[in-house]
Amino acid sequence: MDATTVTTWMREIETSVTQERDRLVQLDAAIGDGDHGTNMTRGFAAVVQALSQDQEAPPGRLLILAGRTLVSSVGGASGPLWGSALRSGGRVLGDQATFDGPQLVEVLAAALASVKDLGAASVGDKTMVDALEPAVAALGRTVGEGASLADALEAAAAAAEAGMRSTIPLQARKGRASYLGERSIGHQDPGATSTALMIRALQRAAAASS
Amino acid sequence: MAIQTKPRKFLNDPADVVKESLAGLAAAHGDLLRYDRAAQIIVCKDAPRAGKVALVSGGGSGHEPLHGGFVGRGMLDAACPGEVFTSPVPDQMLAATKAVDGGAGVVHIVKNYTGDVLNFKMAAEDAADDGIRVASVVIDDDVAVQDSLYTAGRRGVGATVLAEKIAGAAAEKGASLDKVADTVKRVNERARSFGVALSSCVPPASGKPIFELPEGEIELGIGIHGEPGRRRAALGSASEVVDVMVEAVISDLKARAGSQVLAFVNGMGGTPQLELYLLYGEVDRKLRAAGVVPVRNLVGSYITSLEMAGASLTVLQLDDELTELWDAPVHTPALRWGV
Structure with a gap:
């Protein structure tokens, strides 16, 4: 994997959140304020635009640029959270031109650590962590077992999607949904949903570059 | 897919609603404030004022007149409006902080929402890197939310308006950065x-x-x-x-x-x-x-x-001090007395 993988990943996310914009808005309207789909679409359009102007940079630098762009264009909670996640992930790669499966695990682990630190959330709080943490765990496990990158990312995407669905019966303990108390139960978390879309987009990007 | 009906709203392009509204605010109140379109902030016309502690607040749009309508004399020095119901980004808060710092420091009044708190935190760190003293105070006055480990904590609502007015009066009287920040805290606590x-x-x-x-x-x-x-x-x-x-x-x-x-x-x-x-x-x-x-x-x-x-x-x-600060003159688009 290299810089093209990162650019393709960001483009795949933009396509995906644009297609799913209305669904993300609906999920957020049920337990938040209904802006998640709009914010993610605006943010990743800005990321794709920013990355298209920097063709030479190594993958780590591109992730940092993507993170900075999200912080500067999204607002809300998802801007700082995903912005910090991508910046932390990008710093793991430094200036190297390519990266392999074990390094991808490190990138996503750093992203997860950053989200948990900034958002002070754990699995079970009904947030993006419910999708991201199982995805990172599944990726680490399968890569560790020597699976192909394609299989490992399929496992990660499936784990993120299972994590996303696991938020439905949960009562929110973080973010705006927590104001609803028990009324947040029965709704799928929009942040976990967009996180699952992003891991699925990574799986497609890696498949495209192999 | 349901048929999209046009919302009963006065809009040109829905994506421009915030920018166009801010331009209108500045057109109506050019004597009090200006709109920095590039940075998407509202700034008091005579900011920065040397030696005066400045007050900056911000948050999603859709709560008008909060916060842009409270920029002027005796209240806010700048406001950072985000998209509708979406926290502004750190770049806006940093630009506002730089625009109003008169050397005595800047107080950030932050409503307790995850997004606002995270973005203001990043902006305060950036401002500190630029050598500006920033004191951030979070407003969380909404008793409808249980303040517990199981929520994001109480939301910031009506007390924000009162804190901006009262602390703005304290800053106008020449209070220090710590004193102005403490005044915001006292309003929030009470x-x-x-x-x-x-x-x-x-x-x-x-x-x-x-x-x-x-x-x-x-x-x-x-x-x-x-x-x-x-x-x-x-x-x-x-x-x-x-x-x-x-x-x-x-x-x-x-x-x-x-x-x-x-x-x-x-x-x-x-x-x-x-x-x-x-x-x-x-x-x-x-x-x-x-x-x-x-x-x-x-x-x-x-x-x-x-x-x-x-x-x-x-x-x-109230106490005597808060009452006196409440009564002090204020001149903003949305609150005005004593002038």
């Missing part, structure tokens, strides 16, 4: 709020109401983002609704009998002044019955949720 809604509201980007409220029902414990409240009940008389609001606020405030308070009856955007004064009459009577004395008041739509029909009650326990 104020409690509770809101109710009779309708949802329609964000311009989606064009759809955030929730549906069946006829004859009321949402109790709402915030300011069109989000549903903690529970729904049958809509009773105004007197019965005020009973719920006063009980929620007073039981949490634990004010001593005979305390002097400021009672703030706030409209959510879609409730007429006719009804707000009716509510104030009930509030005034019931507060006195509960043993506290409303010696100051504010009645009107100052921290809103687009066109939501509804109201919130904020009660602030």
